[in-house]
Amino acid sequence: MVEKIDKPVPRVKRAVAKTAAKTPKARAAKRSITVPYTAEDIAEIFWRFQVQRPEPESELEYSNAFTLLVAVVLSAQATDAGVNKATRGLFAAADTPEAMAALGEEAIREHIKTIGLYRNKAKNVAALSEALIARHEGAVPNDRAALEALPGVGRKTANVVLNVAFGEETLAVDTHIFRIGNRLHLAPGKTPDEVEDNLLRLIPQPYRRHAHHWLILHGRYVCKARKPVCEACVIADLCMAEVKTCDVPAALTPLPPGPPPSATAA
Incomplete structure (x- = not known):
């Protein structure tokens, strides 16, 4: 069983009560959602994720905000491992x-041709590099609208950059998070935007900064699409998914980003 550690429940409750998302889209959609978890359950879920991975990191390799932006643009419909292999060179x-614009679209294409949709992605990387120079003096902007105005950059990419490069409490919903939000009935939604809004409304503020990475890593290595590895899950006793195979969570010990020791490839 997971070892409980004394923590200030009253503070957690107050944090849960103040989780209304502050995005215009969330404010506009003032509908309540029904989930089979109490506020204390949700706080417990994310507290366990935090204990398991105190400082989660992106599995994409990057050295600055610009290389992070490019890596995320390239990661659409591609694995992080595949993107890393291409972006090292x-x-x-x-x-x-400046260097990327000088390199040019053709040379960029040669570097990333092992990645899916590489022709269009090379075009976008060259164009967004030129746009950064022309509009932002070569700096990656810390602004959602400015990011989404760049070629090849949508809401999900902007959320990742804002979260990882600038420390903002954003949550990019990829296929893993979309699956978990619906499978666990934690934040049901028909679209990634709905799941994002619902998660941000429910996740207690102390956990929003890293929730993006915790959920992605959980979906990638534990709550897998074909068959979840429930015996390696730290929230198995709280999970409400119909596909759950056990109620006993794994030992709660800090783990680095990556698959838990008992997880096997799907």
Whole structure:
């Protein structure tokens, strides 16, 4: 069983009560959602994720905000491992907007041709590099609208950059988080935007900063699409998913980003 550690429940309750998302979209959609968890359950879930991985990190390799932005753009419909393999050579040749623009679309394409949709992605990387130079003096903006105005950058990419590079409490909903939100009935939604809004409304503020990475890593290595590895799950006793195979959570010990020792490939 998971060892309980004394923690200030009253403070957690207050944090849960103040979790209304502050995005315009969330404010506009003032509908309540029904989930089979209490506020204390949700706080417990994310507290366990925090104990398991106190400082989660992106599995994409990057050296600055620009290389992070490029890596996230390239990661659409591609694995992080595949992106990292391609960007090692690319970033060695160009790790600033100026260097990337000088490298040019054709050379970028040669570096990333092992990644899906590489032709269009190379075009976007070249174009966003030029846009950063022309509009932002070569700096990656800490602003959602400015980021989403860049070629190849949508809401999910902007959320990742704002969270990882600038420490903002954003939550990018990829296929893993979309699956978990619905499978666990934690934040049901028909679209990624709905799941994002619902998660931000429910996750206690102390946990919002790293919730993005905790949920992605949990979906990637434990709550897998084909068959969840419930015996390696630290929230198995709280989980309400119909596909759950056990109620006994794994030993709660700090783990680095990556698959838990008992998890096996799907």
